[in-house]
Amino acid sequence: MEIDFDKTGGLVPVIIQDEQTLEVLMLGYMNQEAYDKTAKENIVTFFSRTKNRLWTKGETSNNFLHVKSITIDCDNDTLLIKVKPDGPTCHTGDRSCFKTEYNQNFILELEAIIADRYENPVESSYVNKLRTKGLNKIAQKVGEEAVETVIAALAETEVDMINESSDLVFHLLVLLREKGLSLETIAKNLEQRHK
Numbered sequence: 685m686e687i688d689f690d691k692t693g694g695l696v697p698v699i700i701q702d703e704q705t706l707e708v709l710m711l712g713y714m715n716q717e718a719y720d721k722t723a724k725e726n727i728v729t730f731f732s733r734t735k736n737r738l739w740t741k742g743e744t745s746n747n748f749l750h751v752k753s754i755t756i757d758c759d760n761d762t763l764l765i766k767v768k769p770d771g772p773t774c775h776t777g778d779r780s781c782f783k784t785e786y787n788q789n790f791i792l793e794l795e796a797i798i799a800d801r802y803e804n805p806v807e808s809s810y811v812n813k814l815r816t817k818g819l820n821k822i823a824q825k826v827g828e829e830a831v832e833t834v835i836a837a838l839a840e841t842e843v844d845m846i847n848e849s850s851d852l853v854f855h856l857l858v859l860l861r862e863k864g865l866s867l868e869t870i871a872k873n874l875e876q877r878h879k
Contacts, residue, residue, distance in 0.1 A: 689716055689729040695731060696761050700741075700773065703752040703766035704796055705789030709773040710781040712741070714763065726751040728765060747771035775879050791853065791867070814858055822862050825855045 687696055695713040702709055712730035714722065718738050721729040728749035733737040742748030749767040756763055774781040801811035814822050827853040836848040860866060 685754070685756055687716075687719060687756060689764070691759075691761045695733070696763060698728075698730065698763045698765055700728065700749060701764060701766050702789070703768055705792045706868055707780055707784075707789050708782055709749075709767070709769065709779070710741075719763075719800050722751060722765070723754065729768060741773070742770060744815055745775075747773065749773065781863070791857075794854070795857050795867050796860070798857050802861055811858060812856075815862065822855070822859050826852070826859050 689696060689756075694715050696719075698712045698714050701707065712728075713733060714729075715731040718729045718731045721738065721822065722741075727740060727742070729738055729740040730750060731737075740748070748766075748770045750770070752768055753766045755761060759819045763869055767839045769779075772779050772865065798811055801809050805812045805815070814825065831850065833845070833848040836844040857867070860870070
């Protein structure tokens with residue numbers, strides 16, 4: 685990767701993005717030394733313009749940003765780093781430095797929660813109860829929720845429609861996990877079909 689540090693006075697902007705949800709978490713800057721440290725340790729280190737030194741995100745909060753991928757833009761002067769954050773990214777305690785009304789990517793987070801329940805079963809969790817009943821029961825629940833969503837759309841309130849749609853999406857996510865599929869697979873298929 686040939687980063688053009690000279691073009692921007694020795695520092696390049698770095699966009700930090702959650703690798704799972706794709707939410708933009710923050711913007712920082714790197715010099716060559718910060719980039720090299722980040723690439724070597726797979727933990728994001730910036731060059732702090734206010735402290736005039738290297739600064740590893742999480743060095744005081746323990747909310748480290750674990751590097752999942754690094755890409756460069758077409759002009760070789762801006763980086764996009766996808767990360768797995770240990771906790772909130774913003775110093776205010778928010779998940780992102782960019783205020784959003786709600787977590788637009790919660791469905792992807794919910795998919796990760798369901799995957800975690802599969803990998804680390806919790807006896808009292810609803811996902812675990814569904815999983816132990818097997819594929820047929822999970823598929824049946826998707827069918828039931830689909831019918832209830834249609835009924836809500838035709839004859840019930842907006843609140844009922846929202847609740848039934850939420851139940852449908854949740855159970856569909858469980859079914860996808862049971863079948864070893866992901867939202868990414870579905871998104872790629874929809875994108876290909878759209879072309």
